[in-house]
Amino acid sequence: MAGLRIGTAGVPASTKPQTTPDGIVRLAELGLEHMEIEFVRGVRMGERTARAVRKLAEEQRVSLTVHAPYYINLNSKEPEKVEASKQRIIQAAKIGAAAGARSVTFHAAFYHDDDPEVVYERVKQNMEEMLEELERAGVDIRLSPETTGGPTQFGTLEELIRLGQDLPGVYPCVDFAHLYARSLGEFNSYQHFAGALEQIRDSLGPEALQAMHMHLSGIEYGPRGEKRHVPLEETELNYRAVLQALVDYEVAGWLTCESPILEDDALILKGLYDELHHR
Ligand SMILES: [Zn+2]
Numbered sequence: 093m094a095g096l097r098i099g100t101a102g103v104p105a106s107t108k109p110q111t112t113p114d115g116i117v118r119l120a121e122l123g124l125e126h127m128e129i130e131f132v133r134g135v136r137m138g139e140r141t142a143r144a145v146r147k148l149a150e151e152q153r154v155s156l157t158v159h160a161p162y163y164i165n166l167n168s169k170e171p172e173k174v175e176a177s178k179q180r181i182i183q184a185a186k187i188g189a190a191a192g193a194r195s196v197t198f199h200a201a202f203y204h205d206d207d208p209e210v211v212y213e214r215v216k217q218n219m220e221e222m223l224e225e226l227e228r229a230g231v232d233i234r235l236s237p238e239t240t241g242g243p244t245q246f247g248t249l250e251e252l253i254r255l256g257q258d259l260p261g262v263y264p265c266v267d268f269a270h271l272y273a274r275s276l277g278e279f280n281s282y283q284h285f286a287g288a289l290e291q292i293r294d295s296l297g298p299e300a301l302q303a304m305h306m307h308l309s310g311i312e313y314g315p316r317g318e319k320r321h322v323p324l325e326e327t328e329l330n331y332r333a334v335l336q337a338l339v340d341y342e343v344a345g346w347l348t349c350e351s352p353i354l355e356d357d358a359l360i361l362k363g364l365y366d367e368l369h370h371r
Contacts, residue, residue, distance in 0.1 A: 095302070095344025097155050098362040099126025104355040112137070113148050120152040124358055128157045128348040129193060135161065135183045142190035149192055157305055157346050158188035158233075160198035166218040167201035167211045167246065178222050181235070185226055189233040195305040195346070197265035200237045201246040211246050212254070219259055235262050236305045241270035241318025248274070249288055253295045263296060265305040269321065269350075272329045273313035280330050285337035293341070304345035308334055309357060321350050324357045332364060339368045 103115030104122065112129060119127055127149075131137070137145075149156055161184065164177040185196045200215050219235060226233070237255060240247030249271060252264035266288065271279045278284075292300050310327030312319045324331060338347075347365075351357035 095342070096338060096347055096365065097125040097345070098347045098349065098358055098365060099124045099128070099154070100354040100358045101128045101159065101307075101348050101350040102130035102354070103127075104358075105353070106355060112141075112145055116145070116149050116152050116154045119154050119355075122355055122359065124355065124362060125153065126155045126157070126346050126348065128159050128197075128346075129188060129191065130159050131184045131187070132159055132162050135180070135187055137187050137191070139187065139190050142187045146190065146192035155346055156188070156191055156193040157348065158184050158191075158193045158196040159348075160184035160196055162199065164198050165201050166215045167204065167206065169204070174218060178218055178225075182222055182225055182231075185222075185233045185235065186229065186231050189231045193233060194303070195234040195236045195263075195265070197236045197238045197305055197307075199240050199245060199247060202244055203246055208246070208251070212251060215246060215251075216255060216258055219255065219262065223259060223261070234303075234305070236265040237262070238265040238307070239267050239270050239274075241267070241273040241311070241313070242316055243274065244316070249291065253292060256296045256300070263300055263303070263305065264292065265307065266292070267307035268331070268334045269307065269309050269311035269327075269329055270318060273311050273318040276313060276315070276317070277328065280328070280333075282330075282333040282337055285334050286341065289337055289341045289343065301341055301343045302345070304343050306345060306347045307350055308347055308361060309349050309351040321352055323351055323353050324360055331361065335361065335365045336368055339365070
């Protein structure tokens with residue numbers, strides 16, 4: 093089995109009923125190996141369910157990551173919103189850890205009209221506080237802020253690598269579709285994808301490529317970056333070159349497909365990855 097585990101963002105569409113445990117069983121049936129638990133509209137899972145999910149996922153050999161709620165902004169002008177954002181991430185981390193997930197991703201902040209350097213310091217400070225709180229609570233899960241799809245959002249690859257350098261244990265969640273959309277289609281060649289992996293490896297160490305949290309799906313962009321995720325068939329993102337770079341750099345970890353046709357596209361990615369890997 094390859095070190096890269098490919099799966100879906102949440103419960104596969106063909107799962108009945110649409111629950112996380114049924115989704116895990118369905119993924120295993122489909123030959124997929126990973127699920128990102130989507131807490132994007134709130135953490136709606138209790139500790140007890142999380143522990144049952146953990147057991148089932150281990151039995152089915154499906155690895156897990158978590159996507160924290162969308163409603164997060166560590167650079168809000170309102171201190172109570174920053175606090176609520178941190179608590180959402182911490183809650184997602186706690187339940188995710190109870191479910192056996194290894195990494196939790198989130199979109200960290202918006203720049204608003206602030207200097208990106210000021211935003212960086214605020215995000216870092218808040219991340220530091222969250223790391224301390226998780227450590228005190230004995231919660232063992234990685235915080236992996238995500239590369240974001242538009243210029244108003246904090247989360248370039250450079251910013252996230254710098255966070256990883258300043259905060260040991262933090263690594264970027266690399267969403268290749270977002271990097272492509274944010275660059276308005278420019279970041280789209282094998283050289284770009286390989287370059288990103290080299291940047292991560294050279295800044296955060298070779299172990300960073302051994303447990304990469306990643307997202308890959310089709311995407312459509314406009315003048316302001318990301319518009320929406322679309323099926324692979326409809327995108328100009330060169331996902332084949334992404335997979336080739338992942339093979340060449342022997343990247344291991346978790347690759348979540350966020351396509352609107354979840355498992356159909358995840359299976360395409362997995363088929364292509366396996367083909368390139370065994371070549
Ligand atoms: Zn995301």
